[in-house]
Amino acid sequence: MIHLFDTSKVAEDIQKSFYEAGVGSVKEFAAMFENTAALRGLLKTEFKLDETESLAARVRVSKVVVAYESAKSRASKVAELEGEAETRELPKKVPLPDFFAMRRSYEEAYGAMTDDQVPGKQFMEKRLEMIEKGDFRAEPLCDVLSLDDDEADTMKAIFNPSGQLEAVRVGKKVPLPATTEELRSRIALLGRSWCMAASLHTHRTYLKDAKPQLFDNYVGYLLGRFVLGLLSVGPPGSPVSYPSWQAVLHYDHEVRKQCMKK
Numbered sequence: 198m199i200h201l202f203d204t205s206k207v208a209e210d211i212q213k214s215f216y217e218a219g220v221g222s223v224k225e226f227a228a229m230f231e232n233t234a235a236l237r238g239l240l241k242t243e244f245k246l247d248e249t250e251s252l253a254a255r256v257r258v259s260k261v262v263v264a265y266e267s268a269k270s271r272a273s274k275v276a277e278l279e280g281e282a283e284t285r286e287l288p289k290k291v292p293l294p295d296f297f298a299m300r301r302s303y304e305e306a307y308g309a310m311t312d313d314q315v316p317g318k319q320f321m322e323k324r325l326e327m328i329e330k331g332d333f334r335a336e337p338l339c340d341v342l343s344l345d346d347d348e349a350d351t352m353k354a355i356f357n358p359s360g361q362l363e364a365v366r367v368g369k370k371v372p373l374p375a376t377t378e379e380l381r382s383r384i385a386l387l388g389r390s391w392c393m394a395a396s397l398h399t400h401r402t403y404l405k406d407a408k409p410q411l412f413d414n415y416v417g418y419l420l421g422r423f424v425l426g427l428l429s430v431g432p433p434g435s436p437v438s439y440p441s442w443q444a445v446l447h448y449d450h451e452v453r454k455q456c457m458k459k
Contacts, residue, residue, distance in 0.1 A: 207260050233262050237258060240257075271294070306392075316389050317346055318344070324390045338449070341383050342371060347369070380416065380446075384412055384415065391404065
């Protein structure tokens with residue numbers, strides 16, 4: 198809703214009233230009115246916006262109407278995509294306007310990103326599906342894709358429930374991080390996916406603390422003296438052993454699995 202209203206340039210006082218009334222999703226907004234005439238009637242009684250009185254009132258009303266028409270179109274398309282995804286047991290598609298709006302919201306809060314720093318669209322679809330279903334799982338780092346990684350789709354031929362042959366996307370994977378900087382960038386990408394999702398799911402209280410600094414602190418812990426830098430010292434004071442890189446990656450996954458359980 199925030200992205201929809203902002204894109205349509207709806208006045209902040211009108212936005213606030215809809216939020217305070219409990220309208221929290223595009224679907225709810227699209228279902229509130231039978232038609233634009235009913236919406237115009239509400240704006241006239243609730244906000245004293247009589248289109249016949251001034252050009253300024255007509256402009257304010259038109260922006261809300263544009264948002265409403267967009268909401269109806271988007272809600273219809275999303276319902277269609279959700280039905281198709283449910284039939285195929287695939288993550289729901291994220292409409293491009295929503296994906297771009299999440300990216301824009303993140304960049305407005307934390308600074309611009311290059312495409313290799315932006316979570317991929319397919320990866321974000323899985324993240325949003327996880328949040329909406331409440332089925333939290335720690336994904337392997339080979340599944341954490343950037344927009345650059347996400348560009349090339351791999352197609353696979355399958356038989357759909359109707360018995361027809363069709364092509365579907367197959368989830369791409371990337372190599373596990375091989376260096377500390379690769380691990381740092383992959384965890385940062387993972388964190389941005391939660392931060393971007395938080396801008397779309399503003400009512401999920403557990404996402405309110407999703408900030409890039411949280412994931413920066415976490416990767417600092419992984420690469421610091423308590424994990425990667427944990428050394429065993431022999432009697433002469435020289436290092437005897439230290440964690441292998443594979444052990445660090447395994448430890449990271451186990452930590453995130455516990456986070457998902459909580």
